[in-house]
Amino acid sequence: GAVVSQHPSRVICKSGTSVKIECRSLDFQATTMFWYRQFPKQSLMLMATSNEGSKATYEQGVEKDKFLINHASLTLSTLTVTSAHPEDSSFYICSALKGVFYNEQFFGPGTRLTVL
Amino acid sequence: QKEVEQNSGPLSVPEGAIASLNCTYSDRGSQSFFWYRQYSGKSPELIMSIYSNGDKEDGRFTAQLNKASQYVSLLIRDSQPSDSATYLCAVKGQNFVFGPGTRLSVLP
Secondary structure, X not given: OOOEEEEOOEEEEOOOOOEEEEEEEOOOOOOEEEEEEEXXXXXXXXXXXXXXXXXXXXXXXXXXXXXXXXXXXXXXEEEEEOOOOHHHOEEEEEEEEEOOOOOEEEEOOOEEEEEO | OOOEEEOOOOEEEEOOOOEEEEXXXXXXXXXXXXXXXXXXXXXXXXXXXXXXXXXXXXXXXXXXXXXXXXXXXXXXXXXXXXXXEEEEEEXXXXXXXXXXXXXXEEEO
């Protein structure tokens, strides 16, 4: 297996503030990380693919100016939710890709964001 | 549109029985296949990867792949209440595509 951490695990913030979520691969290097959002009892929704040293690729319908992604090193990607609103409240999960030929995707424990 | 389909369930099995979870995919170019388990309120956890046709066994879990039929399954033997979770099938061709998941309930 492989270990991916996320911080914070839970955050409550006021509407209009920005929140940064960190995703780290602890025991392997990951050139590619993914950011997902999941609402209660719904499927994972891929938001963006984060590649080390380059701009993230966002899925259709995801606002890149609202969800800022930075993949500054081979072990760290960050997601910043800017000017958060109550509708941004969700479970945000990152994952990291391990392997060269046969890639496996390992998930972090997730961050539960509540915007008041 | 590359798709991965799963029966949403819930699939209910008695404790000790075999649970059979199925997944079909549309992209014939897919090369890697995965099963994840997701407990309620938690993130997905990788439990099996399979890359070639046939069966792959790991403890109580067996993954089966049939690329000609574009079908992958997961068998859980001696099901336990702790196996109750949503099981996600994921397929990788050019990109990873996740299925919607099947909710499994193992009844004591």
